Amino acid sequence: MNRIFRRFALLVVLAMTFASGAIYLCFRLLSGDPLEQIARRQAAGQIFLLEQYIDQAPADEWLPRLNKVREVSNITLELLPLQAALVALPSGQRDALLHGEVVIDVAGKAFYRRVDIEGARYIGSEDDVIHAQRLPIDISEALGMEVIRFVMIALFLLVPIGWWARVHWRDIQALSQMADDFGSGDLSARASVAGGTGIAPLAGRINDMAGRIGALLEARKHLLHSVSHELRTPIARLEFGMELLRERHADDDAALCKRLEAMEMDLGELKTLVDELLSLTQLDHAQDMQRKPFALEPLLRTCTPPGTQHFIADIAGDLGELQGDPRLLARAINNLLGNAAKYARSRIALSAARGTQLIIVIEDDGPGIPPEAREQVFEPFHRLTREQDHAAGGYGLGLAISAKAIRLHGGAIAIDDSPLGGARFTITL
Incomplete structure (x- = not known):
């Protein structure tokens, strides 16, 4: 559940991040850069001083009033050549400067504006630009507010999502446990899910299906x-x-x-x-069979195939004990050996060894089993259509009995090709 919630939370955060970027781009296209607008509001006092005090001076008083503001103000006011200012600005802001507008440099905490367009302030004033620096521009506070807003929205989204995911994960676990129990043979297993959850209709249908199957x-x-x-x-x-x-x-x-x-x-x-x-x-009906410890090596040594084929037994001496029903496991091994005896030409081999798992292998030099039929041969009454299978006789129940007996002991059985040339049955316990 935690892994799914983390992935979902990451998806939500990424979606919100992309949405924030898209919103920023939309506002920028429709009404200008929001960060520039914030910086313009923060520098409104200095812009007002320029437009309402310095610019209101007569032409012969404009430079003296500019110098007076320089003396008493904390900001730096410089006159730059127009071409130098155009080079310093990005291409998107150059037209605004040429038209006499105040152009904000957010990163540099400054703004640019032409002295005038007509050259009425002084000789050559149309080729000069006022460059105001050290403005009280600080967008970090605004960005911090945006981050706080982003985090709060994410929390108010993720908390209910987390609660919803926890409830649904619990219901999914109930369905999964029911499927495991039902698959292991407990036909009475049913999923217990609260009626108000979104998975309740699915759980009801699965329970109905399990009832019919059972x-x-x-x-x-x-x-x-x-x-x-x-x-x-x-x-x-x-x-x-x-x-x-x-x-x-x-x-x-x-x-x-x-x-x-x-x-x-x-x-x-x-x-x-x-x-x-x-x-x-x-x-x-043997799921609750009586289990007891028994030595595996002596049991395997009593298992022999019928017939006259050459039989090789390679059984390790350190197989230890197994919990289960020795008679039932011996029946499974003997069924596999009997199946090998029906098809083997001359050789049958039984081997057993213990590593991290207990492995029992039974193989022969017969015609083998086609790969496409290796799952079906464990089904009751299933027989291959080959001529040698009909000649061998039987009812298609021996392998089904062996597979069920091995599963009851917590094991698995698989079929592949044997180096001897026939089929190899590998039991893993």
Whole structure:
């Protein structure tokens, strides 16, 4: 919140600075330089003395009266050649001087004015300029007032903006926390936002969306769980009936025996599918699983892939302990090893090491997984369309179970290419 407010405050200050510059330029174009007007007001007494006392003298008394003012005044009055004065002034003020106007030099605390235009004061007076210096011009006070005005306006803007930003930031944090909780599996998480804030309509829509999503997910979980449980009863009845049929008739009929074996294989696949469905639905409700410390090295050494491929295990001895469910983590590792065994040509490797994090790597020399499918393979029932994937069998649940089990242990799993030539699964705990 502080970072956002600082950026917003900087934006407000910059906007006010540019606005002040734009206002200054507009006033300068419409009615002259405001700083020059301030300086002119501060030098009004000296200008009045020149115009109403010195200039009012007869022609033969003009120079003596100028000298008398020099003697009693704190300012310096000099006569300069017109060309020298024109050189000293910026181009925008030269025309005003030539027309006999008082030209203010704010930086030099001085003003210029021609003695006269007709040369009536004395011989050659039309070519002379009065240069008054050491005038009581001080624009710092005026600038200080402008700075105070700028700061006060900025404060009166930024204080309510800061309060507004704090309220909205708190509501945004509530939405963010709700999203984190909902994403981690807490389907009852909702954003608590005051009704009068600007984010309240958005929070209400997000809460409604979360409610609908939660209801759909719960319905899906209950459906899978119910279907899986309900399927066990007819499966058990089929197994019992097939066993009775085998006992009564299989010895007399070889074809029937062969048919029963095929049916038993199909029934076994159906039982495996139901068991994996139950495992998947149980993981959906395992956020509050009982966690206990367990040694990781012995657990990994018990994990081996099925089949006859050459298996290499490189497990460090200093893996330490992990908090969680050892049975569940072993299931995840074995699922990944089983997946590697389905696709590996001849080699499977398991390695584990601990640095700043615990890294477990499982890789094989099979066909690998295309980059565009590496996220989808962790979704339930997702299977690739390649010929070797259909030949490998399975139901697309093993990797989904592994990914959920690893997430429950606070870890992550990623897929890339293995130096062996196939896929490499990297688990980070």
